[in-house]
Amino acid sequence: MKKFIIPVMLMISGSVFSQITTSAPVAEANRWTFGGGIGLGFGSNSSFYLQASPRVGYRLTDDLEAGVVGSVSWQTSDYYKSTMFGAGPFANYYFARSFYVGANLQHYFINYKDKYYDYKVNDQEAALYLGGGYMQRIGGNSFMQLGVMYNVLWKENSSAFSSGLVPSIGFVVGL
CATH class of the missing domain: 1.20.5 (Single alpha-helices involved in coiled-coils or other helix-helix interfaces)
Incomplete structure (x- = not known):
């Protein structure tokens, strides 16, 4: 038996x-990833800022991800009002599961109104952000990303942005 x-x-x-x-x-x-970031700001002269940037990516390998990111922001104060929409591709390379480097090409559509002078601008601008940062696991396959990007296409007197340097905080699920 x-x-x-x-x-x-x-x-x-x-x-x-x-x-x-x-x-x-x-x-x-x-292999799909989802995430993005949000921003909120307050300042003098009744200024208010709200921004959201959702993203969808696909892991081409365990360390390389590519996808599409969008951006929408609203700014207002006693003196101006602005709305901006952007979209474009991104790519991130992850190493040691704690750090990343990335590139992000955005094309922005900008609507700006100066309340004091009654001046309006509808413009477009491209931005190529290069940078990297640190990732902190927050559970399972979810991460918080802290980084710095620089817009290499930024020009001081001809850009809608005040600086080429952009700090970023975001969240990603699916890595």
Whole structure:
């Protein structure tokens, strides 16, 4: 009887382990990532700033991700009102599961109104952000990203932005 039970148990345990190993790649098959960031600011002269930037990415490899990011922001104060929409591709390379470098090309559509002089501007501007930062795991496959990007296309007197340097805080799920 022992000669019969031991081979049957080995075959059953072998089939259980083979099912576990074949089902693991199915869970790994989802390579999509989702995330983004939000910003909120207050200042003098009744100024208020609200920004949101959702993103969708795809992990091409375990360390390389590419996707699309959008951006929308509203600014207002006693003197001006501005709305800005942007969209474009991005790519991030992750190393040591704690750091990343990235590139982000955005094309912005800007609507600006000066309340004091009744001056309006509808403009477009491209921005190429290069930079990197640190990632902190916040649970499972979710991370918080802290970084700095620089717009290499920024020009001091011809840009809608006050600076080319942009600090960033965002969240990513799916890495």
